Amino acid sequence: MSHVPEPDQRDQPDPSLRLLWRHRAGASEEPKAKRGPKQKVSVDEIVDAAIDLADAEGLAAVTMRAIAQRFGLGAMTLYSYVPNRDALLVLMADQVTGRTELPDLPEDPRKRLELVANLQHEELRAHPWLLEVQDVRPWLGPNMSDRYEWQLRAVDGLGLSDLEMDQTVAVLVGFAGSIARSELMKRRAEQVTGMTESQWWAANYETLNEVMEGSDYPLAARVGTAAGEAYQAATDPARELDYGLARIIDGVLAHVAR
Amino acid sequence: MSHVPEPDQRDQPDPSLRLLWRHRAGASEEPKAKRGPKQKVSVDEIVDAAIDLADAEGLAAVTMRAIAQRFGLGAMTLYSYVPNRDALLVLMADQVTGRTELPDLPEDPRKRLELVANLQHEELRAHPWLLEVQDVRPWLGPNMSDRYEWQLRAVDGLGLSDLEMDQTVAVLVGFAGSIARSELMKRRAEQVTGMTESQWWAANYETLNEVMEGSDYPLAARVGTAAGEAYQAATDPARELDYGLARIIDGVLAHVAR
DNA sequence: ATTTGTTCCGTACGGCGTACGAAATTATTT
DNA sequence: AAATAATTTCGTACGCCGTACGGAACAAAT
Numbered sequence: 001m002s003h004v005p006e007p008d009q010r011d012q013p014d015p016s017l018r019l020l021w022r023h024r025a026g027a028s029e030e031p032k033a034k035r036g037p038k039q040k041v042s043v044d045e046i047v048d049a050a051i052d053l054a055d056a057e058g059l060a061a062v063t064m065r066a067i068a069q070r071f072g073l074g075a076m077t078l079y080s081y082v083p084n085r086d087a088l089l090v091l092m093a094d095q096v097t098g099r100t101e102l103p104d105l106p107e108d109p110r111k112r113l114e115l116v117a118n119l120q121h122e123e124l125r126a127h128p129w130l131l132e133v134q135d136v137r138p139w140l141g142p143n144m145s146d147r148y149e150w151q152l153r154a155v156d157g158l159g160l161s162d163l164e165m166d167q168t169v170a171v172l173v174g175f176a177g178s179i180a181r182s183e184l185m186k187r188r189a190e191q192v193t194g195m196t197e198s199q200w201w202a203a204n205y206e207t208l209n210e211v212m213e214g215s216d217y218p219l220a221a222r223v224g225t226a227a228g229e230a231y232q233a234a235t236d237p238a239r240e241l242d243y244g245l246a247r248i249i250d251g252v253l254a255h256v257a258r
Numbered sequence: 259m260s261h262v263p264e265p266d267q268r269d270q271p272d273p274s275l276r277l278l279w280r281h282r283a284g285a286s287e288e289p290k291a292k293r294g295p296k297q298k299v300s301v302d303e304i305v306d307a308a309i310d311l312a313d314a315e316g317l318a319a320v321t322m323r324a325i326a327q328r329f330g331l332g333a334m335t336l337y338s339y340v341p342n343r344d345a346l347l348v349l350m351a352d353q354v355t356g357r358t359e360l361p362d363l364p365e366d367p368r369k370r371l372e373l374v375a376n377l378q379h380e381e382l383r384a385h386p387w388l389l390e391v392q393d394v395r396p397w398l399g400p401n402m403s404d405r406y407e408w409q410l411r412a413v414d415g416l417g418l419s420d421l422e423m424d425q426t427v428a429v430l431v432g433f434a435g436s437i438a439r440s441e442l443m444k445r446r447a448e449q450v451t452g453m454t455e456s457q458w459w460a461a462n463y464e465t466l467n468e469v470m471e472g473s474d475y476p477l478a479a480r481v482g483t484a485a486g487e488a489y490q491a492a493t494d495p496a497r498e499l500d501y502g503l504a505r506i507i508d509g510v511l512a513h514v515a516r
Numbered sequence: 517a518t519t520t521g522t523t524c525c526g527t528a529c530g531g532c533g534t535a536c537g538a539a540a541t542t543a544t545t546t
Numbered sequence: 547a548a549a550t551a552a553t554t555t556c557g558t559a560c561g562c563c564g565t566a567c568g569g570a571a572c573a574a575a576t
């Protein structure tokens with residue numbers, strides 16, 4: 001059997017790039033009338049439906065079949081809109097990113113940096129499934145790009161080098177993400193176990209004591225208790241973000257002042 | 259049809275807690291001889307095999323069937339060792355955590371905090387699948403608890419409140435995690451596309467220019483280029499961690515000095 | 517010797533993403 | 547007007563997954 005060498009698919013441009021940028025000017029190669037039956041829905045509708053699903057029932061509920069059903073379509077029909085599920089997730093991420101508008105940046109440097117982190121945090125609270133998408137590939141969609149540019153404007157003019165600007169954004173966004181993730185974990189745990197955190201501790205108090213007999217965690221016991229009480233305390237989720245954010249910004253501002 | 263009310267399973271202690279702590283003294287209710295056939299393997303062996311699999315081929319490769327096959331067992335046999343796959347993931351996380359030994363803490367406060375972040379970062383580099391496990395539930399296994407206690411010792415004596423100690427650890431660990439996550443994303447992307455990052459940029463340069471026509475990203479273009487070059491530059495992965503870590507520690511130390 | 521609680525595991529169910537190919541629909545070419 | 551070509555729709559099917567179920571093999575307790 002002879003083996004015809006397949007054309008090397010490496011070095012071919014990523015097809016989902018055009019899909020990501022389908023709305024922006026450059027991508028529009030006139031919507032030339034195509035042949036087959038008219039498409040019954042649009043890519044945007046599909047992506048929006050997927051976002052709704054993810055918001056309501058989590059990323060695991062975003063199945064091709066479930067989305068298709070929302071439009072009364074067959075599952076396989078979606079593949080004429082989107083190359084595969086992973087690509088859809090990227091489209092969802094970019095599209096939902098476009099929904100949060102980017103406010104004007106305040107004058108005060110501290111406030112600017114806070115805004116970057118808080119915006120990210122709130123977005124992730126509203127769409128926790130974003131935390132699970134972030135894998136996969138270089139997805140620089142239009143809204144992601146806008147976001148990054150805006151984040152860079154927030155750290156521009158502070159006296160940071162280009163590299164440091166990127167890294168500063170990375171710290172702020174990364175920390176906001178890690179807080180959002182830990183909050184999500186807590187919510188999920190409550191959902192899975194069917195009890196609040198304090199209920200869980202109450203239900204497992206004996207077992208824990210029994211099982212941890214012999215090990216001792218003086219600091220963890222004291223600190224963990226304090227933290228646990230603080231977080232479930234009172235009104236607010238105590239803004240777990242605030243302490244770390246303040247320290248980070250202190251550090252950055254001290255750095256540029258030098 | 260009458261409905262017999264099921265016994266409320268809430269408030270029952272979590273069964274996988276005993277499994278997690280199976281080695282520690284308190285958990286050992288004498289290994290009373292059990293009835294059936296002797297177990298052919300041990301929970302530890304299973305968990306170790308699963309860890310090997312995850313290290314080698316990623317968390318997705320950790321399937322019940324694949325693990326069982328390693329021991330010549332049927333897939334369902336695993337369920338006499340472990341209640342389900344999620345529980346196994348938790349066991350993996352705790353077990354792999356126990357593998358990295360916790361060095362003595364240096365005197366210098368800065369070095370202590372660096373150590374906490376670097377240790378976490380290196381562990382996540384060695385076992386990236388940990389980044390995907392972290393969901394699910396309050397999993398305080400023995401090795402996790404040891405780790406937390408050790409982390410708290412690192413921030414003890416600096417003059418932080420109990421709550422602040424917890425939060426400081428959270429910032430350090432969270433940031434280390436976010437860096438590890440972004441590195442992982444990059445590696446995955448290279449794997450999926452089959453090109454290095456710079457190859458990808460080269461292959462998509464034209465498409466990007468075309469598609470981004472009309473939008474402009476002055477800062478992102480400049481900064482992104484600088485960052486991209488720095489990261490792929492020269493010898494080291496440039497320790498993306500270092501800049502942010504330095505700022506965070508600066509902030510924390512300034513805070514306690516106040 | 518019998519009972520009882522375990523382990524082992526084959527089979528099967530319902531879910532997933534998606535490859536494949538047929539049928540229907542539409543624009544283009546003849 | 548008829549034929550052709552390109553597209554969309556989508557039913558079916560494959561190979562995965564986790565795991566529920568129940569029977570068989572087994573070893574300790576009775």
